[in-house]
Amino acid sequence: MKSLLTLAILASTAIPAFAGQAPGSAEAPDIAVSSRDRFYTSDQFSNTVSVVDPSTNEVLGVIKLGEQTPANLSPLYRGQLLVHGMGFSPDHKTLAVISIGSNSVSFIDTESNAVKHVTYVGRSPHEAFFRPDGKEVWVSVRGENYISVLDGQSFTETGRITVPNGPGMTIFSPDGRYGYVCSSFSPETVVIDTATKEIVGRVKQESPFCPDIAATPDGRQVWLTLKDVGKVMVFDAKPPFSVFKVIDTGPITNHVNIVRNPKGQFAYVTIGGLNEIKVFDTSDYKQVATIPVGSLPHGLWPSGDGSRVYVGLENADAATVIDTATNKVIATIPIGQAPQGVAYVPNAVEKGDGRANLQPLAAANKPTQLVLTGINGKGVTQVSLFDQGLVQVLQAAATGLEPKKPYVLALSRDAEGQGALEPLANFMSNPAGAAIVNAVGPLRTSVETGDASARRYLVIAEGAGAKPGAIVQVQKLQ
Template sequence: MKTFTMVLAVLPAISLLTGTAFAQQVPNAKPDRPISAQDRFYTSDQFSNTVSVIDPSTNRLLGVIKLGDLTPANLSPLYKGQLLVHGMGFSPDGRTLAVISIGSNSVTFIDTATNAIKHTTYVGRSPHEAFFRPDGREVWVSVRGEDYIAVLDGSNFKETGRIAVPNGPGMTIFSPNGKYGYVCSSFSPETVVIDAHTKRIVGRIKQDSPFCPDIAATPDGRQVWLTLKDVGKVMVFDAKPPFAVLKSIDTGAITNHVNIARTPRGQFAYVTVGTQNIVKVFRTDSFEQVATVPVGALPHGLWPSGDGSRIYVGLENGDGVAVIDTVTNRLLTTIPIGQGPQGVAYVPGAVPSGDGMTNLVPLEKANGKVQLTLSGQGQSQVTLFDQGQVQILQAAVAGLPPKQPFTLGLAANPDGTGAVQPLAKFMTNPAGAAIVNAVGPIRQIVTDATPAQRRYLVIRVGDPDAPGAVVQRQATTN
């Protein structure tokens, strides 16, 4: 009996050292599951309108699930596919993926074993993220273009009700025990806590700014972390009443998403910082920053593996997934995927049997890109995503004065002088940054044209009708 007692006593210590059954991962605090060929990592690719499917046991792209067409085909009034594939969540049993398409106001439910579409539900204007309640009975969709959470039945995916929240709900995540739903806002400086069963607001947390795109609950059930993209911060509050703010941390311009990993060394928050192309790592007990991991162009969504040993990061302007080892906090590899990954999800045991290749299609050659840099006052990264004859331009602008108007355009001269053809006007956020988009045959004239026809990307102060001084201009071509 003495020997048996001693063995039981050391089991918890062994689990902490090895990261096995006693550790828990997000979102539902389930026991660790070692990485295997049954797992899948998914990205929602906004510009190719695809879902990329990766086998994390080999870190290989298996193919994509095509939900829509490239531009300009998707601009037709008769278009029936999905547009701006963006957000992502999954069911507690790992059998269903919920994929949000902002432009078509839809939630597409996909069978993870067969990659087949089960159902498509259309909701209100510009939904952003969807997530299943931990018991699987409901799906809560944050309808960011309006002021409510659309509640869908977890079995037939039909809308059953709405929960009124502050304008512009960005995302909902649930407490591990399913008691609370935490909803941050992208248009109002307030996060609300909702009783998941009564559907009533039971707590309110003041955000440091109005623009929260992402929120995560720690698997130990103690904290909630959220990002503030416009001011470059993360906030942390107590997951239980009275939901007091615990910490506000400056992280950097275009702070996108946050997620949590439990490892043998403790519990850590991983935060993507877009304009710096890095992931910052913080302890959740002391809030100390312990690592900075360079990952690639404009990191966006991220999610831990089922055992917390890796973090998978979507690179919005890099058409790739960066894989981070959580023991060393170093980049392991980068996997090519579809265009402009946004939301992501790691689903342990997504494919219970077989190779999981059914209904996948190869990544198309049209998914090429050109990357440029604009330098001067600050620096901006620009990616041109090929869509056939045209490209979608996305610029991650940084280093400019905050809350000021600027114009992105095409200049006749390399120094930005001369005639300038405006592409997009924009306003910088309080951190002096912005995400700017345009569409057209831009690559052909900024990289491929003859000297006489060549144009150069520039950013100038002011509106297109009254352009001012050049602050950034095209510097290099990668």
């Protein structure tokens, strides 16, 4: 009897204290990293999906969904534009990829990398996630005020759920009972009963702009990010859905995801304006780590066993891999242009090498990296120029500006911004004094040329329109 009792104790202690990774439940078994797994990124400016083998951290190729600029400026009869959000089915066989500019959800077979269906929905969808039972796909149509509900097999729309204007993302409770929908334009998250499709709870957001939301595998908490004010919120995953905590995190706080490992359960948050990941213990909300990762971290997702976190670096055309035991970056992987959403799918490929229908990663120039600094010592703006052939897409991650004020990103013939300016983009800073700014043009030849008569310098000035005001940031000379 004693030996049986000892065996029982040993068997019970052999079971990990923490198992099951997001978006699954804590009761689900962990899945060790293997060559059958895949890590995917949705690449907004190359309109591709990058496919990575996490066992080797090798990019296997890309799935091409659309063309680059300027080819995609003509009437868009074929292909997708602004590839952005990403989710996957509970059986790990289907990837759901959102393209904001073409209002679509592309459903991709994870084994063959083939697009098996495209569903067109309303204006500017942002994210799509399967219900835990796989029967439905909920698409957050951020340009409107509803969730588009698709059948999980045919991928046709079966209904719509009216929500506050600008739904940013839906994530489900691990048991599938609730769908949590945060908003990007309204300061309210709603909780929907998945059986009745009725709103059963409301959570006041600290600001209107939530891009991302995650439910903990233990079914107790929901974490959401507030990009405009640089905060995360945590609320009770069950009625009455009370707010537990609001945490100041930093400018351009973007995505959040949950990791469970032998040390506990942790929330990993991308802070784009600081080029960092911040890690919080979900038991007491205390920050336990800060991880420098690279230029403008965006989406992130844990491996099937929680041993790693994969992070897309939006302004670096790369992904970094974090060892969650040490919270150190252990690899950097080149991928497509401007990764947005990401997904780690365990056991995505059961048969074959999973390389069918992939194209080589384009041998384009790496993005040109520039930095603007405040003339008063305040603020730093990271600028990346993504090569599209004859033109470049410019993306600037601005910080250190006055909150909620108009500014203009412009070109100047003078390194200090003196004299006439050529405006590129007018923008409004968010409540945290930050902004993401985009422009398109033959910009590399202007800012990198050695010809003094043709040279231009990037600056940020106050105001808007054709007559900007005082210069606040200037290009740091390399």
